[in-house]
Amino acid sequence: MIIMPQHPGDTRTIVQHLDRQFERQVDWAVLHGLQLPVAGHVVRVDHLLINDFLECVCIDSRYLKGTLVPRREGGFGWRHPDGETRIGSPLGKAARQARLLAGALDQRRRPRWVQRLRIAPRLTMRSLVLHDPAGLSDAERAALPADGALVAGTEALHALLQRQRRRRARHPFARVPPTRLHAIARTIARAHRSAAAPSLPITVGSNV
Numbered sequence: 001m002i003i004m005p006q007h008p009g010d011t012r013t014i015v016q017h018l019d020r021q022f023e024r025q026v027d028w029a030v031l032h033g034l035q036l037p038v039a040g041h042v043v044r045v046d047h048l049l050i051n052d053f054l055e056c057v058c059i060d061s062r063y064l065k066g067t068l069v070p071r072r073e074g075g076f077g078w079r080h081p082d083g084e085t086r087i088g089s090p091l092g093k094a095a096r097q098a099r100l101l102a103g104a105l106d107q108r109r110r111p112r113w114v115q116r117l118r119i120a121p122r123l124t125m126r127s128l129v130l131h132d133p134a135g136l137s138d139a140e141r142a143a144l145p146a147d148g149a150l151v152a153g154t155e156a157l158h159a160l161l162q163r164q165r166r167r168r169a170r171h172p173f174a175r176v177p178p179t180r181l182h183a184i185a186r187t188i189a190r191a192h193r194s195a196a197a198p199s200l201p202i203t204v205g206s207n208v
Contacts, residue, residue: 014061014130014154018047021157026178027052027164029185034192038104043097050185051164052175054123058098059130060090067135068151070143079135091145094127101125128156 015032022028034045047059066080068090078085102125133141133153144151168175176184 014047014064017154018049018059018157021161022049025161027168027175027181028161029181031185031189031192034188036101036104036188036191038100041100043100045097045101048188049160050181051160052178052181053164053167053171054176054181054184055164056101056123056125057160058094058101058125058127060094060097060127061130063090063129063131064154066132068129068131068144069136069140070145078131090129091127091151094129098125098127126150128152130154130156 018030018032022030029050031048031050032046034043034048036043036045045058046061049057049059063078066078069077069079069084071077071086075086075088076090078087102123127150129151130153131151133151136144150156
C-alpha cells in the first residue's frame, strides 16, 4: 500500500523505486512526504515504511544524488555532481527523527492521532539514510557505521523485504493483518493532513 500525503521534494526517482518495490506488498505500507506533530515538534520524514510486524523504517533520501563520505575530523562530506559539500552527520538527524516518532508511539500521554492507532508494544523504529555508494573507496566504505542509523544504497530496500520474509517463516503468527496495517498507515496520513496541510490529497495504491 502506498500513501503520499505530500511529495517529498526532488526525490521522484526514489519514490518510483519504493513504489515498484512495495506497492504490491499487502504486508507493507509506504508513506511519502510526512510531517507529523510529536512533542511540540514537527517530524519530517521523506518516506516511512511499516510492515506487518510493525517494524517501521524512516528513510532520508535527500542524499541519493551523491555519495556520503565520513570525515576523520567528524561529520560527513556529500559528493554530488556540483562538487562536495561538508555537512553534519545525517545519521544523527535520522536517528533523532526515529526516536521522536518511536517515543510518541510508546509514551503514555500520546498525541490524539497516535491513540487511535492502538499499536502493540512490539512496534520498533529504525532509520535509513540512502545515498549512492558507488563513489566510495574501500577505506571510506569501511568507515561507514554498520549499525544504528544506517547509510546504504537502494539495495538496502530489497534487504528489508528479505528480512521480513525470513521473519515471517519463523514467526507466522506474530503479525497484524493487512487491514490493521493499512488502518495504521491511513491514521498516520490523516495526522499529517490535520497538522500540516489539511487540503493535501491522499493517493493510495491499487492493492488496498
